[in-house]
Every structure is written in structure tokens, then in C-alpha cells.
Amino acid sequence: MMKFLKVIGKRFLHSVLVLFGLSILVFVIARVIPGDPARMALGPRAPESVVQKFREDLHLDKPLHTQYFYWLAGALQGDLGMSLFTKRQVAEDIKEFFPATFELMLFTGLVMSVFGILLGIVSARYSNRWPDNTVRVFSYLGVCTPAFVFAILFLLLFGYVLQILPTIGRISPAIDRPPTRTGLMTLDSLLAGNFAAFWDAIKHLIMPGVALALGPMAQEARITRSSMTDNLQRDFIALERSQAIPERLIMSKYLLRISIIPTVSVLGLDFASQLGWAFLVELIFNWPGISRYGINVMLHKDLNAIVAVIMIIGLMFVVVNIIVDLIVSWLDPRIRLGAERG
Amino acid sequence: MRLDKIKRAWYKFRKNPLSIIGAAIILIVVFLAVFAPFVAPYPEHAGSFVNFSEASQPPSARYLCGTDAFGRDILSRIFFGFRLSLIMGVVVISLTAPIGVTLGLVAGYMKGTWVETIIMRITDIFVAVPPLVLALAVCSILQPNVFNAMMAVSLMWWPWYCRMVFGIASSIRNEFYVQAAEITGAGRIHIIFKEMLPNCFGPIFTKVSLDMGWVILIGSALSFVGLGAQPPTPDLGTMVADGGKYMPDQWWIAIFPAFAIMLIVFSFNILGDGIRDMLEVEDA
Numbered sequence: 072m073m074k075f076l077k078v079i080g081k082r083f084l085h086s087v088l089v090l091f092g093l094s095i096l097v098f099v100i101a102r103v104i105p106g107d108p109a110r111m112a113l114g115p116r117a118p119e120s121v122v123q124k125f126r127e128d129l130h131l132d133k134p135l136h137t138q139y140f141y142w143l144a145g146a147l148q149g150d151l152g153m154s155l156f157t158k159r160q161v162a163e164d165i166k167e168f169f170p171a172t173f174e175l176m177l178f179t180g181l182v183m184s185v186f187g188i189l190l191g192i193v194s195a196r197y198s199n200r201w202p203d204n205t206v207r208v209f210s211y212l213g214v215c216t217p218a219f220v221f222a223i224l225f226l227l228l229f230g231y232v233l234q235i236l237p238t239i240g241r242i243s244p245a246i247d248r249p250p251t252r253t254g255l256m257t258l259d260s261l262l263a264g265n266f267a268a269f270w271d272a273i274k275h276l277i278m279p280g281v282a283l284a285l286g287p288m289a290q291e292a293r294i295t296r297s298s299m300t301d302n303l304q305r306d307f308i309a310l311e312r313s314q315a316i317p318e319r320l321i322m323s324k325y326l327l328r329i330s331i332i333p334t335v336s337v338l339g340l341d342f343a344s345q346l347g348w349a350f351l352v353e354l355i356f357n358w359p360g361i362s363r364y365g366i367n368v369m370l371h372k373d374l375n376a377i378v379a380v381i382m383i384i385g386l387m388f389v390v391v392n393i394i395v396d397l398i399v400s401w402l403d404p405r406i407r408l409g410a411e412r413g
Numbered sequence: 414m415r416l417d418k419i420k421r422a423w424y425k426f427r428k429n430p431l432s433i434i435g436a437a438i439i440l441i442v443v444f445l446a447v448f449a450p451f452v453a454p455y456p457e458h459a460g461s462f463v464n465f466s467e468a469s470q471p472p473s474a475r476y477l478c479g480t481d482a483f484g485r486d487i488l489s490r491i492f493f494g495f496r497l498s499l500i501m502g503v504v505v506i507s508l509t510a511p512i513g514v515t516l517g518l519v520a521g522y523m524k525g526t527w528v529e530t531i532i533m534r535i536t537d538i539f540v541a542v543p544p545l546v547l548a549l550a551v552c553s554i555l556q557p558n559v560f561n562a563m564m565a566v567s568l569m570w571w572p573w574y575c576r577m578v579f580g581i582a583s584s585i586r587n588e589f590y591v592q593a594a595e596i597t598g599a600g601r602i603h604i605i606f607k608e609m610l611p612n613c614f615g616p617i618f619t620k621v622s623l624d625m626g627w628v629i630l631i632g633s634a635l636s637f638v639g640l641g642a643q644p645p646t647p648d649l650g651t652m653v654a655d656g657g658k659y660m661p662d663q664w665w666i667a668i669f670p671a672f673a674i675m676l677i678v679f680s681f682n683i684l685g686d687g688i689r690d691m692l693e694v695e696d697a
Binding site: 085088089090092093096097100101103211212214215216217219220223224226227230231232343344345346347348350351354355365366369370372374377381384385388389 | 534535537538539541542543544545546547549550551552553554626630633634637638639640653657660661664667668671674675678679682683
């Protein structure tokens, strides 16, 4: 147990260092911009004295490393600077837009892990029969279709042709918005006891969420299948069968637990890469989240906001990785008990 | 002996009909891209051609995939779009794979020294954010154009090669043949490139084929949001984005370029699987 805590502690420290390094990288990228950021922020007609004042206020006249430490000191206190795009504190913007992305990603994660693993189990259980082949064809399609193409196809099919799902935003304008408590539309409507709003919010989540989830889901199904069929040949399964343990119990208790370890590891990676594709999907569905905000600030060269958005994405990535490590070590007693991984 | 090996590899490759299909589609796409000015039905539509009298025509015998809002043939523009996509893939991978592979090999060979620490910790920073997000940021800060898009994606792509090769290199570092080479006094360069590199070829080639698809995808995503190729350059991502404005009535403007992207990524994917089977790479 001590060894396990030590591993997690080390992992945590490593993550902090990665975020620190990322902040330097992003800061440097944001400052190599050709042109004068102060002049860009104020426009060509502002008098030179005002621009000079702005430069001094934002420490833009100092060398790069001094600027970085000013930024870091501010960031650690929650001050990420002003956004030129929304004319507000970046931290406030993040606070407003983050819950929408968080909700979308939670939904995506849920869909891709549950359905991915289920399809994988079905595939392994009926390997080389028709359910397996169907899943295989589906997973090829899923892996090679980018989320934004799924998004557009869904939009056309479910949004316009069949008209069964809403196409933009988080909730219909006709529905009473629940008071904001957690910022998650579904949870807020439940807390307010407003089931119409809850159902409406779920309907809004389906298209963007599924568009993001389909690719990784296919990947998860493939990995679960191959890992289960491989483990089925292992000695411990033969031993359990020889002890007349019911097949269902072997499948659900012993085989599944060990077989979804690679799936969970890949799930973390896939989930993180979907944070990137969310940038396009949020744009398509006009989802008021941090990714759509990210695209907007990028198109406006809003440096403070760009740095902040990337740091938030990096933070989510790191947190997801730590959670995945915890789940894997819970699933795999060899890691939990501090043994060598074999 | 050598011929025998090639024959056996070919046998393994064609055992899976899907890999043959993938290779065939890629050959066709490359052909269409290279000879686009000759095979496209309306090659002049690739540029800033305008013909409003034939704008937004649905697919017909005259325009197989319909025309866009400027009256340009979508099929012709898809052929020219293949060009840009393939160039993007080839440039990015030929820039990043050698750099990533070399760094990964060096870090793997020097495992446990400060060289490994520096290389791998820098790699960790780059892989802590999805490549698309950093590429978007770099493109937005520089001028949005095709060249900068390629540079931005390249900047984000090498760490993934480095990480993969490091994994293999650090495990083969203690194999007997590497130790034997060290004992006989072989130089570091010789050991890294002549002894270790050939044993990493399988996974590298597989990754190159899969990555061709992914890089093309990232490139189209960049131009989809307007941070890559600029109009009137025919680019699949830009075409999907433009078409999105005319949904759902003129669905063909977005859907056909979208299918073209899917087709490329799909083919490189199944080709990659075929190469994996051929070179007997174990599933990562």
C-alpha cells in the first residue's frame, strides 16, 4: 500500500511539472507573435502614450522571462489577465464556459466507455459470428470518421431530415432555464425538479456527445474484444473451468476485470484526444463551452485567453490521466500491491 | 533469400482483402491528385472561378457531385483537394518521423542518463495537450496559411514518434546483440542506427501509414475552422466548412468533401493494419 501511495504521489508530482512546462511552452508560443501585442490590442489609432502605458501595465516592456513570472504569479492567484475578445477577466470567461464543456465531456466519456466495452464483450462472446463481424465493420467506420464529419452527418439526418433532435445550444429557448447551481444543465434541472428541462438538456447533449464518442467507442470495442479473446486462452481460465465455476461467473468476474485494463488505459488517451475534437464539434453545434470560446479567441488572437484555454485543456488531460491510473491500479492487483508489472 | 522474404511479406499482406482495398484506394487517390488537371472534369474550377448561373446545382450527370455557391464543380475541387491533403501528410511525416525516431532511439539507448530525462520530459509536455489544440493555437498566432499549418502540425507531431520509439528502444537496449556490439567496440551512432533502428521498423512503418490519415484529418480540421488553407485554394476541410453554411438544402456541398476525407483516413487505416500484419508487429 505504501508503495502504491508512493507511485501515485510521484505521478502527481510529475503532472505538476508537466503543467509547469506546458505553461512555459504556451507562453513562449504566445509571445513569438509577429507584431506588438499592445498595439494590436488597442488598434492602430490609439496614441503612442496610451500604448506605452498599456505596455507598462501589462509588463510587455520587460524581458520574456520576467513577463512569464508576472503571468505565473497572477495565474496562481486566479488572475489570468483580460480577454480582448470578451473584454472581461479571462478567469470569469473560463468559469462561465467550462461547465458546458465539462458536461459534454462527461456525457461523451460515459457513452464511449459503456457502449465501447459492451460492444467489445458482445464481439468476444460471439467471436467470428455475425455480431462480431457487425461490430468490426462498425468499428472500422468509427475509427476512420472524424468527429466533425459525424457531427455534420448527424446534423443533417437527425436535425434536419428527421427533425427529432435539437441542433444548437444546450437547452431550447422555449423551456424555463433552471437556476444555475452546478453549471451542468442536466444536474441543475434535476435539482430544480424541472424534468422537462432535464429531458430537453439530454436531447441537446445527444448529437454532440455521440459524435465525439463514436470514434473512441469503436476503438474501445476492438481492444476489449482482442484482450478478452487473448485472455480466454490463459491458464487461469482453464483452471477456473476445471473447478466447475459457472461460465457466466468466469466471464463477468474473472475474465472481464483483467481484460478491460488495456481498454481503460486507451480510454484515457482517447478521452483526452476528444478534448481536441470538441473544438470543432462545439463550433458546429454552437455549444457554449470552453472549446468554442477557444476557437473564438484564437481567431481574434486574444493571447491571454489562448494561454488560459490551453492550460485548462492540459489540466483536464492530466487529471484524466491520474484518474485512469487509479482505475487501472484498482483493477490490477499486481499494480495495487506494488508488485512488478508482468 | 531476399526475394523469398518479399514474397512471404506480400503473401501475408494480401491474405487480408481489406489491406488490398486500402492500398488500391490510396493508389487511385494519389493518381487523381497528381493528374488532377487532366482527370478533373472542370480543372479551371479549382481556383477562384465563378459562374453564378450554375451555382448550387444538385448532383447530376453534368456535375457528379453538384456545384457550390459559386458554381464550381465539387468533384473537380475534391480532386485538387486530395493534392493538398497528401502534400500535408507527406511533408509533416517526413519532417517529424525522422526527428521523433532519432530522439526516441537516443533517449532509449541513453536510458537512465540526463539525456533521456531531458528528451522524455520535453516530450511529456508536448503530449499533455491534444495535438489539434496546440496546432490550432500556433496557427492562430502565426498567419493562417497552408505552410504555417504544416509547420504547426509538425511541431506537435514528433513527440508521438519519440514516445513510441523510446518504448521499443529502451526494451531492446539490453538485448544481447546490442551488448555484443558494445563489447566489440562499436560506436554509439552504429549501435543506434544499425543495430537498434532496424528492429523498430515494423511499428514505425505501421505508424507512418496510420498517421498519414491522422495528419490529413488534423489538416482538414485546421482549414475547417479557417486556420489552414485559405480560399479559393481547394481544400477538403474548407469545403466542408463552406458547405456547412448551406445545410440542409444544399447538402451535397458539405457531404461529398466529408466523404472524401473519410475515404482517405479509412484507406490509410486499413493499409496500416495490413502493414502491421505483414511485418508481424504486435498490437500496441
